[in-house]
Amino acid sequence: MGRRERKKAATRKALADAALRLFIEHGYDAVTLHDVAEAADVSTTTLLKYFPSKEALVFDEEADQEAALVSAVRDRTPGTTIPQALRAHVKRVRIRPADPDAHSETDTGYGDFFDLVVGTPALSDYGHRMWMRRQDALARAIAEDTGAPSDDLRSAALARFALEASAFARAAAAADAEQALDAAFDLLENGWSATGSCA
Secondary structure (H helix, E strand, C coil): CCHHHHHHHHHHHHHHHHHHHHHHHHCHHHCCHHHHHHHCCCCHHHHHHHCCCCHHHCCCCHHHHHHHHHHHHHCCCCCCCHHHHHHHHHHHHHCCCCCHHHCCCCCCCHHHHHHHHHCCHHHHHHHHHHHHCCHHHHHHHHHHHHCCCCCCHHHHHHHHHHHHHHHHHHHCCHHHHHHHHHHHHHHHHHCHHHHCCCC
């Protein structure tokens, strides 16, 4: 990375860090783009060159997260099914991890980041839309891994439902989120007939 690219990366990180710090301290709705730009010592115009919206300041790792999802499929341990690998990955990145340092969203800590997103409807909605944009890349990775055509509907369905499972789990009470995620992935892995339901 050249000097110019390093400077751009440093500016981007400074903006994202300043934004998250202000959002956590004062509440997302109380902080303006001007406040963030001022805290990072840049103009609002400069801020908008790096981040197209206020929500984007909070979610600064979209490409990395897509790569991690695809890697969860491609690089899973031998003997691990695709649903098992996705279950573990979604637990690690979408449900609060036991080890706050296991997440790299910010230096502030994943717990604060998680609370900010869950407690702010605009951020929850934006985060979910971003998460679901990874569906096509995940579906292609699943199809490629299983030798199916790139437009395979079963691969697309698994990708869609695996990603949606996190929203289902996060809608549950915090204490039940992991249990809700397990229920969703049990259904993906084993199908409805394995639940023992008569319906």
